Amino acid sequence: MSGQDSMGSLADILAARIRASGPLPVADFMGLCLGHETHGYYMKQVPFGREGDFTTAPEISQVFGELIGLHLADLWLRAGSPAPVQLVELGPGRGTLMADLLRATARVPGFHAALDITFVEMSPVLRAEQKSRVPHARWADRLADVPEGRPLLLVANEFFDALPARQLVKTTLGWQERHVDWQGGRFVPVVPADAPRLDSLVPPALRAAPEGSVFEVLGGAEELALLNRRLTQDGGAALIIDYGHDRHSLGDTLQAMRAHAYADPFAAPGDADLTVHVDFAQVAARAGAGLRVLGPAGQGRFLRALGLDIRTAVLAKANPPKAEALVSASRRLADSDQMGALFKVLSLSHPEWPAPAGFDA
Numbered sequence: 001m002s003g004q005d006s007m008g009s010l011a012d013i014l015a016a017r018i019r020a021s022g023p024l025p026v027a028d029f030m031g032l033c034l035g036h037e038t039h040g041y042y043m044k045q046v047p048f049g050r051e052g053d054f055t056t057a058p059e060i061s062q063v064f065g066e067l068i069g070l071h072l073a074d075l076w077l078r079a080g081s082p083a084p085v086q087l088v089e090l091g092p093g094r095g096t097l098m099a100d101l102l103r104a105t106a107r108v109p110g111f112h113a114a115l116d117i118t119f120v121e122m123s124p125v126l127r128a129e130q131k132s133r134v135p136h137a138r139w140a141d142r143l144a145d146v147p148e149g150r151p152l153l154l155v156a157n158e159f160f161d162a163l164p165a166r167q168l169v170k171t172t173l174g175w176q177e178r179h180v181d182w183q184g185g186r187f188v189p190v191v192p193a194d195a196p197r198l199d200s201l202v203p204p205a206l207r208a209a210p211e212g213s214v215f216e217v218l219g220g221a222e223e224l225a226l227l228n229r230r231l232t233q234d235g236g237a238a239l240i241i242d243y244g245h246d247r248h249s250l251g252d253t254l255q256a257m258r259a260h261a262y263a264d265p266f267a268a269p270g271d272a273d274l275t276v277h278v279d280f281a282q283v284a285a286r287a288g289a290g291l292r293v294l295g296p297a298g299q300g301r302f303l304r305a306l307g308l309d310i311r312t313a314v315l316a317k318a319n320p321p322k323a324e325a326l327v328s329a330s331r332r333l334a335d336s337d338q339m340g341a342l343f344k345v346l347s348l349s350h351p352e353w354p355a356p357a358g359f360d361a
C-alpha cells in the first residue's frame with residue numbers, strides 16, 4: 001500500500017480545506033501535520049525510540065542530559081545561586097533529558113531547592129510521559145505562560161526544528177511562498193502565481209539567488225523574541241540545540257522521518273515526523289540582541305568540552321557489561337561523522353551573568 005493509499009483522516013481534513021480555500025502555505029501544512037489537536041503527529045503518539053520513527057540525543061545516552069544539567073548548575077553557582085530560578089524545557093519529548101539533568105545535579109548544594117521546573121509542551125500524550133519521569137514539574141502551552149520575574153535557565157533540544165517554517169521560493173516575480181495543493185489525489189508543493197512577493201523576509205545577501213532557490217523562514221519568532229525579553233529582564237541563560245547551519249543558507253530542508261528512514265513529507269500527513277534544519281543565524285538575530293551569544297558550537301565539541309569522555313569512562317567502568325554500548329552512544333552524539341557536527345549548540349545569556357562553559361573563549 002502506498003503512503004497515499006494509507007492516508008488517514010488528517011489527509012481528508014487537509015484535502016477538504018485545500019478544496020474549499022485553496023493551497024495551504026507549507027508552514028500551515030507542517031503545523032497541522034505535527035500539531036493538529038487529534039491527528040497531529042505529536043498529539044497522538046510517542047514517536048521516539050527504537051519502536052518509533054526517530055531517536056534524539058537524550059534517548060541515545062543519559063550523559064547528554066547529565067552534562068547539560070552540570071552546565072546549567074555550574075552557571076547557576078557562579079551566578080551566585082539565585083533562588084528561586086525558573087528551569088524551562090521547550091519540547092521535552094519523553095522528559096528524559098530533564099530526568100537525567102536532575103539526577104546529575106542532585107548533589108549541587110541548593111540547586112534543586114531553588115528550581116521551579118516548567119515544561120512547555122503541546123502534546124497531551126507526551127505530557128503524560130514527562131509526568132511519569134518528572135512528577136513535580138509544571139506544564140505550559142507557551143513560554144508566555146511561564147512565570148516571569150526570576151532568572152531563567154532554559155533548554156530546547158530539537159524543538160525549533162519541529163516548528164512550522166515558511167518556505168519562500170525564488171520565482172520570475174521575486175520570492176513567493178510555497179504552498180501545498182491537492183492534485184490528482186496527492187499533496188504536492190506549488191507556488192501559486194498570485195502568492196504575494198515576500199522579498200523582505202529573505203536576507204539581503206541571498207535575495208539575488210537564482211530562480212528555483214528556496215529560503216526557509218524559521219518558526220518560533222514569538223518564542224524567540226520573548227526569550228530575549230525574559231533573559232534581558234530577569235537574567236539567566238538558554239541552550240538551544242538542534243541540527244542545522246550556522247549561517248543563512250538556501251535550500252529546501254523540509255524532511256519526513258518514518259520508522260527511522262526518510263520519507264516524502266507530503267505523503268502521510270500526521271504519520272511522519274516533519275522537520276526543517278535550524279538556521280542558527282535566524283535564532284541569534286531574533287533572540288540574541290543585547291545578550292551574550294556563544295556558538296553555535298558543534299554538539300561534539302560542546303559535549304567533549306563539558307567532559308563527555310570522562311563521564312562515559314566513569315559509567316563504563318561502573319557497568320562493564322554496558323561499557324561498549326555507553327562508549328558507542330557517546331561517539332554517536334559527538335563524532336563529527338555522526339551527530340557531533342550537524343547538531344549545534346547556541347547559548348544565549350544575560351551579559352552580566354558569568355560566561356557559560358563549553359564554548360571556546
Ligand SMILES: C[S@@+](CC[C@H](N)C(=O)[O-])C[C@H]1O[C@@H](n2cnc3c(N)ncnc32)[C@H](O)[C@@H]1O
Nearest residue numbers: 042056091092093120121122123126157158162
Ligand atoms: C523532536 S521532539 C524533541 C523532544 C526532546 N526534546 C528530545 O530531545 O527527545 C519535539 C518536541 O517538541 C514538542 N513540540 C513541538 N511543537 C511544539 C509547540 N508548538 N509547542 C509546544 N511543544 C511543541 C513536541 O511535542 C516534542 O515534545
